[in-house]
Structure formats: C-alpha cells, structure tokens
Amino acid sequence: FDKFKKTVNVSQRKIYTTNLVFSLHYRITFWFLLACAVLVGSREFIKEHINCISEGYLKNVINTYCFFSTTFTVLKHHNSSNNLQNNAHPGVGPYIVGHEPIIRHAYYQWVPFVLVLQGLMFYLPYFIWKYVENGRLKAIVQAMITSPLIATEESVIKGNKIESEELRNKKIMLMKEMYLTFSRFRVNRDWARSLVFCETLNVVNLILQVILVNIFLQGKFLHLGTEWMKDSNDVLDMVFPKVTKCTFRKYGASGSLQIHDTICVMSLNIINEKLYCILWFWFFALFIVTCIGLIWRLLTFLLHSSSPAFNKWIWGELSPGPALKTQDILVVTRKLCFSDWLFLYYLGKNINGAMFRKIVTNISESLQDTSPVLKQENYVLLKPTPSPSTSHKDDESFC
Template sequence: MRKSRGHRLQRLIKATSDQSSTRSRGIMFVFKDFTKHVKFAHRLDVEIDNIVFRLHYRLTFWFLMACCFIVSSKQFIKDHINCIADKSVSPVVDTFCFFSSTFTVVKYHNSSYLNGHLVAHPGVGPYSGEEDIVRHSYYQWVPFVLFLQGLMFYGPRKLWKHTDGGRLAAFVHRVRTSRITDDEDREINNVKIESLKSRSNKVEWFSKAYITMSRFRVSRDWARMLVVCEFLNALNLVFQMWLTNKFLQGQFLNLGLRWYDDDFDAIDLVFPKVTKCTFHKYGPTGTIQNHDTMCIMSLNILNEKIYVLLWFWFIGLFLVTSLSLVWRLLTYFLHRSFAFNRFVWGEISPGPAIYSQDIETLSRSLHFSDWLFLYYIGKNINGKMFRTAVSEIAKDINALRPKSKPLLQLDNSVEDDPKESDC
C-alpha cells in the first residue's frame, strides 16, 4: 500500500514537472513566432517616431524578451532548484518545493546571525511554526510576467503604426530624391537620377497636397495620435514599474539603491539563494512525517541580476521619456515662434539656412498638427529638398490669402471652429 501511494505521488509530481516543461516550451514557440514580425536592427525607411519612442518598443521590448528566453531556458534544463533531503524523498522533493513555494524566516534575515555563526544562510534557521516567514513563489511566474511586459511595451508602437497607415511614407516617397541632374532623368546602375524639372514638379505637387491636407485637417488625427502614443509610452512605463513592484511584494522601487549600497539583508530577502521547505509524507504506520529541507535557489542568482538591471533601465527610460514629453510640450507652445522654427528646421536640414521670409510665413500660418507633420517630413528627406519644399509652401500660402489670415481659412468652404483646440 505504502509503495503504491509512493508511486502515485511520484507520477503526480512528474506529471506536474512535465507540464512546467511544456509551458516553458510554449513560451519559446510563441517567442519565436512573434519575433518574425518584429525587427531588431532594421533601419527604418521612413521614421514615423523619435528615438525615445524606439527605446520603448525596440530596446526595452527585446531586453524583456531576452530575459524571458533566458529564464525559461534555465527552467527547461531543470537546474532551477536543488533541495537537500533524505534519500527516501529526494527524487520528488525538488519538484514539490518548487511548485508549493519555499520560505525564509524573517528574524534570520540579519547579518548579525550570519556573522555570529548562528545560522548557515540568511533566512534559514530553526523554525517552530510560530516565527514570521516570507513565502517565495513569484519565481514560477517570472518568464510569463516578463513576456507580458514585453508585449505591453510594444503596444503603443502597434497602435501608432496602425494610425499612421503609411500616410507620412506616402509624402516622403513622393518627394524623396537622392541625386539631381541638370538636363533630364537618367538611370545609372539601376539608380534613377532625376532632373531639376522632375524635382520641381515633385515640390510643386508636395506643396499643393500639403496645403490641401491642411485645409481639410487630415493631419489633425495624425498629430493627436502621435502625442497620445507618446504619453501612452510614459503611462505604460509607470504602470510596469508599479506592476513589477507589486510582483516582487513591494521590493522593486528601491531595489537599485539597495543594491548600490550593498544592502546584503534587503537583496537577499527579495532574492534568497537558500530557502527552507517542509515536505509532508506518510510514515509506515500512517503518521504524517515532516521533512525539513534546505533548497538552493540557483534561479534567483539570475533573477536578481535581471531585476537590478531592469530597475536601472526603467529609471533611465523614465528620465529620457519625461524629457521627450517636455520637448513635445515645448513644440506645442513654441511652434509659432520664428526663432524656434529657425533652430529646429535648421537642425533637420543642415546646409544653407531657410529664407527668413519663408520661416516667418509658416510660423504665422501653421497649426501645430500641420507643423508636426511637416517636421517629420523634414526628418525623412534631404535638407535641400526640404528647404525647397518649405519655400514652395510659403509661396503658395502667400498667393492664396492675405498674410493676416490663418492657413486653414484659405478656403471659405472649410471654416475653423473657434472652440477647437490648436492641435
């Protein structure tokens, strides 16, 4: 009877272990399938966002996915936990303790006990059942949480890409030019070299299309959603910091500071390398026997490094994201400033300066959404083409209306709502 019960227990725990391995393999397959649709070192043909945006959906996403892969692989090779126990229970106690959670005794999380040789390891010592303990079971969920966090960092990118819908790329591809020849279009080594006349036609088309788009407010939704997605990145980052802190039982927010201060007790409380586990088993006469085991948590050596790095990365990302939002607010309030536009457009179109009259005309005429759309077009075409395009737009604006009227009132059939936001 006892032997039969023992076999059933071993089969049950083995089945649980196999199920864990299956879940780990599942993460690997989902990870491999998802990465087919996400490029890491791919250079964007048309940039529809900025470098801070890309820190969220590229570097952060790939860092979390890499950590998920490493942790899952370590679990798959089954060296995540090793428990010291009697030979009679040693074949099953590792799996049992991993899934039932281990614990440490709070009062032994003190370096004085270790320095006084009163305990063998921090948090591991005599336990009568009355002392306060801390249970550690989060490590079972680390790969799943990391994978979910990675997907959430990629979410705003998918939303923004869907909203843009190739709108910016359509403008950029139409006016982008690599080389110019004086007389006529040529093709050398399968590279088309356009004539000055072709470029002039492109610029003329671009100016008319841009003004038409502005009059019918096509860029309004585009600009709004870009700003919304930038703020979503910031909100998602704050949420991920809160979620990680909740996941680690409130120990994440100051984890990096404690690691930097070499706070031995605090770090080992969050990521204990040695823990305790109590395994219950029926004895020969049916009496429940308690097996007190000491478990080596090798996986926590890796978890500690991951979350310390994640803390520093989240803090750095929070700082640069905050600066990017400040920059976006500055562009909103200063987009009608002549000095601001001369500086910004000079940065994205190196070379001869844009004519002051053209900057003045556009500064007085453009709504923020139109200004932002033009700014991103300028980031994706060469400086000479951008300067020519700005000059053509300014010329068309001056030809279509008196200088005192705003751009969106050029067409009397499309009137601005005075209550509508400038964005």
C-alpha cells in the same frame, strides 16, 4: 560605384515616424525583456533550477514539489547580526511554526511569463501608433522617391536613373499639394494628436510597469536600487534568497504523517537578482529620458509659432546647407497650427535637406496667396469663428 548606388537608391529608405525616446521603449526595452524571458525560461524549465537536500529516493519529488509550490525564509533570520553569529544562510534557521513570521517566495516560476507580458506592454504604444498612423507619412515620402542627383535632362548611368530638374520640381509640387490636402482634411491633426498621445502612453505604461513589478516582488522593487546601493547583501538576500526552506509532508508505510524539513538551493535567483537590479536602473533612466522627451514636445508646442530663432535652429538641423529664408519660416510657422508643423517636421526628417527647403518655400508661397478660398478651407484656424461646437483655444492652437 557601390557607394554611388547606395546614394542614388533611396527606395528602401526607412521612414521615421518616432523619435529616439520612443524607440527606447518599443525597441530596446522590448527586445531586452524578451531576451531575459528566454534566458530565465531556458534555465527554469530545461536546466536545474532548484536543488533541495533530501534522501535519494525523494530528491526529484521534493525538488518538483518545492519549485511548483512555494519555498520560504524566516524573517527573524534575515537580521544581519543574527546571520553572522548563528545562521549559515540569510533567512534560514529554526522557527516556531505559526508563531514566527515567514516570507514565502512563489514568484520565481512566473518570472519568464511576467517578462514576456512586460515586453508586450512596452510594444503596445508603438503598435497603437503604427495602426493609427497607417502609413500616411510614408505615402507622401514614397511619392517623392528621388535621386539626390539631378541633370538638365533625364538620363540613365549604369542602370541608375538620374532625374531631370523639371521632374524633381513636379515631385516637389506634388508633395506640397499632398501636404496641403492632408491639412485641409485635418489629417495632420489626428496624426499629431495620436503621436503625442502614444508618447504620453509610454510614460503611463512605464509607471504601470514599476507598480506591476513592485507587486510581483512583494513590495520590494520600488526601493531595490537605492537599498542595494546602501547594503547590497541584505536586500538582495531577502528578495532573491539563494537558499530557502521547504516543508514536504507525506504518509509513511503505517499511514502516519511524515514531515520533511529541507533547505533548497535556488540557483535561478543568481540571475533574477541581477536582472531586476538592471531593470530598476533602466526603468529609472528610461523614466527620466521619457519625461525629458515630453518636456521637449511641450516646448515645441509653445515655441513653434512664437520663436523664429527656434524654428530656424530646428529646421536647420533637418536641412543642412543654405539656411531657409526668415520670411518663409515666419509665414509657415505662424500660419500653421502645431499638428501641421509637427507633420512637416517629420516629413523633413525623411527627405533630403534641399528638397525640404524647396517644399517649405512652396508652402510659404501658397500660404501667402490672397485667395479667400485657400484661407477659408485650409487655414481657418488663423481666424477661428466662435461657435458652441468649436474647440477651446488651446485645442485650436494644436489643431
């Protein structure tokens, strides 16, 4: 009975207004970055994050100073052959102050804050989309909440309502009328444009994220993955050194300047190097998948009104079972602009296949109506009237 109850009760069904590619940004990447921020932040500000070699009474002072100021490594000591022969650690060794270049490392204290900022930026396109979408698709679907089972007359079985076929047909007609009303007032146009805009914004945001992290890591992130695959030690030791140098100055009892040249163990960089390597490969894969998603969106725009086979295939995925009539597909796809088509597609993702087929059939019958009012008000784009204020042809095809 529990399985039957879950099948009948569709009132809690999730409404899908995005695709898998979109969810990789606002769901997977967003939560991954926040989890990394919590992990790094907990170790950075709660546990031991830096340990500098110094005299006992100065240890805590130097540890705090070197963490909140900057540590550094010497550029010439990052040379691989030089490291093996003369230095115990990459980038650590003697140097002439002011004459030999050094690399300062100040990013580590900002890592958790930057990760939180990145997570929020990945969520931003979805936040904009939900604000603009404003539950329009949900309004139609909830008006159609229905049991997948029907009976000749309305009845109740163990507290679960089984609708009559007449009631279901009324709901289907209601959904069709709501859909056509949305089309008449161009609601679908803004809905589809906003969705495509936010999908494009995902790509723009991803590129900005790569630029941001590259600046944050002093220009080393862009080629981090490829350099790591070539030589895993050099690039990681330069960007995320495990041992660094730090200079602490203080005054002695007589007022003379005392300089403490110490080395610090950066235990936090063991996590940072793995985190940013994972991010590099994830951003690379996410960029490819997102571009494929945009190419798919472009293909749907080009094929939605010109390829019956494409529509038969894609709508067949939405409504498994008896295939839609070719005539209905031709009428709907050729008389609806892309924004209406896309809205109808997402509508089909959120209702059962049998209901979707009936809705498409009813919309097809309405579109074949010879009433001039219907054609003029709902589907003026079939015969656009040129005027100085009208959109261009590509805008008309999108609606």
